[in-house]
Amino acid sequence: MEKKPFLSLDKAQEIIKDIPTPFHIYDEKGIRENARALNKAFSWNKGYKEYFAVKATPNPYLMKILEEEGCGMDCSSYTELMLCESCSISGENIMFSSNVTPVEDMQKAYEMGAYINLDDYTHVEFIKKILPEVPKTICCRYNPGGVFELAGSEDKVQVMDTPGDSKYGMTEEQMEKAFTELAEAGAEEFGIHAFLASNTVSNEYYPELASILFELAVRLHKKTGVKIKFINLSGGVGVDYKPEEPRTDIAYIGEGVRKKFEKILVPEGMGDIAIFTELGRYMLAPFGALVATAIHEKHIYKDYIGLDACAANLMRPAMYGSYHHITVLGKEDKPCDHKYDVTGGLCENNDKFAIDRMLPKIDIGDIIYIHDAGAHGFSMGYNYNGKLRSAEVLLKEDGSFKLIRRAETPKDYFATFDFSEFKF
Numbered sequence: 001m002e003k004k005p006f007l008s009l010d011k012a013q014e015i016i017k018d019i020p021t022p023f024h025i026y027d028e029k030g031i032r033e034n035a036r037a038l039n040k041a042f043s044w045n046k047g048y049k050e051y052f053a054v055k056a057t058p059n060p061y062l063m064k065i066l067e068e069e070g071c072g073m074d075c076s077s078y079t080e081l082m083l084c085e086s087c088s089i090s091g092e093n094i095m096f097s098s099n100v101t102p103v104e105d106m107q108k109a110y111e112m113g114a115y116i117n118l119d120d121y122t123h124v125e126f127i128k129k130i131l132p133e134v135p136k137t138i139c140c141r142y143n144p145g146g147v148f149e150l151a152g153s154e155d156k157v158q159v160m161d162t163p164g165d166s167k168y169g170m171t172e173e174q175m176e177k178a179f180t181e182l183a184e185a186g187a188e189e190f191g192i193h194a195f196l197a198s199n200t201v202s203n204e205y206y207p208e209l210a211s212i213l214f215e216l217a218v219r220l221h222k223k224t225g226v227k228i229k230f231i232n233l234s235g236g237v238g239v240d241y242k243p244e245e246p247r248t249d250i251a252y253i254g255e256g257v258r259k260k261f262e263k264i265l266v267p268e269g270m271g272d273i274a275i276f277t278e279l280g281r282y283m284l285a286p287f288g289a290l291v292a293t294a295i296h297e298k299h300i301y302k303d304y305i306g307l308d309a310c311a312a313n314l315m316r317p318a319m320y321g322s323y324h325h326i327t328v329l330g331k332e333d334k335p336c337d338h339k340y341d342v343t344g345g346l347c348e349n350n351d352k353f354a355i356d357r358m359l360p361k362i363d364i365g366d367i368i369y370i371h372d373a374g375a376h377g378f379s380m381g382y383n384y385n386g387k388l389r390s391a392e393v394l395l396k397e398d399g400s401f402k403l404i405r406r407a408e409t410p411k412d413y414f415a416t417f418d419f420s421e422f423k424f
């Protein structure tokens with residue numbers, strides 16, 4: 001599908017007068033509409049709730065918008081829990097899905113009343129030791145092992161991931177033991193969680209995952225007798241980073257999960273199970289962009305455009321070779337007849353937002369809009385080469401804008417040093 005920026009050149013220029021590039025910008029209208037469509041797609045399920053994966057975009061303003069749309073938060077660390085606390089989000093509005101969990105993190109999640117999702121069988125003993133009691137409701141993360149594959153059209157594999165190589169979750173045997181021992185220790189209601197494939201653009205991923213987890217729930221219920229309260233389909237619904245990629249159809253996905261629910265759980269008398277999701281990317285990636293200025297051009301064996309943003313602002317292309325679509329604002333209708341590498345200024349040759357990308361002729365000062373940076377964008381930022389994290393801006397529903405996180409300054413970079421011992 002054609003990829004259109006949610007920001008016009010005029011609006012960008014107005015913002016840049018106040019907030020210099022680079023910055024991340026988020027589209028409140030898009031975020032709300034998307035969250036509503038998700039909730040509608042799963043409205044057939046009484047206890048349905050999306051727990052936004054905070055790690056994707058940990059900004060209180062965006063978390064509050066999602067909370068207003070009925071979402072809870074999925075955290076995996078002490079600081080993410082604190083962030084929720086600062087937004088006065090707690091209790092059953094938090095899912096704590098961590099791994100390699102430190103004592104303090106687990107205790108914090110317990111104190112906040114979050115749903116705790118145990119990543120490993122040994123965590124059963126661990127929580128018995130470090131928490132005052134085993135929580136009444138507790139969740140365990142499942143890993144089926146092997147290879148997870150979904151065939152698409154023409155027998156092409158559409159989704160492939162390798163749970164057998166992934167560090168997360170428990171085997172079925174361990175799940176059974178964990179449920180039994182947790183029940184003996186006082187747990188009354190149980191959750192099941194699994195994350196099998198990341199960034200899937202197939203509408204069949206969630207229904208397929210759901211059927212695996214629903215069948216597991218039936219087996220575990222029969223074997224252990226425990227009450228299953230919720231099944232958490234976790235993250236993994238993807239977005240169309242590339243124009244030629246299909247866009248996932250959330251209404252279709254919700255309906256696909258419903259069919260499996262009716263077929264597998266309802267006949268077993270388990271039709272009261274709540275469905276949870278923990279989407280990050282799907283909730284925010286398309287509704288955020290990295291806005292940068294072209295500050296340098298260079299012609300050697302290839303043609304390069306250098307931006308004032310770099311991989312420290314958006315790491316996905318450098319880290320995973322990910323595609324992020326690029327629009328030169330104001331040149332949307334110009335022919336893409338120039339081939340560029342679009343780069344940042346890190347002393348790392350993988351600091352390239354795009355390689356051999358066909359774009360309109362770019363002039364110094366042009367505003368470059370990098371699409372789909374709203375999740376796993378700013379949040380994966382770092383300070384390599386002394387680069388500072390950028391500002392985050394919210395484009396509000398009424399068209400006005402608001403700074404929702406200021407850019408770092410050198411003072412922030414220096415804040416963790418203590419120079420008092422040096423005598424110069």
Ligand SMILES: *Cc1c(COP(=O)(O)O)cnc(C)c1O
Nearest residue numbers: 053097234235236278279280281
């Ligand atoms: C990262 C993560 C998510 C969100 O994944 P997306 O790909 O952003 O949807 C959900 N749950 C857990 C446990 C995660 O680690």
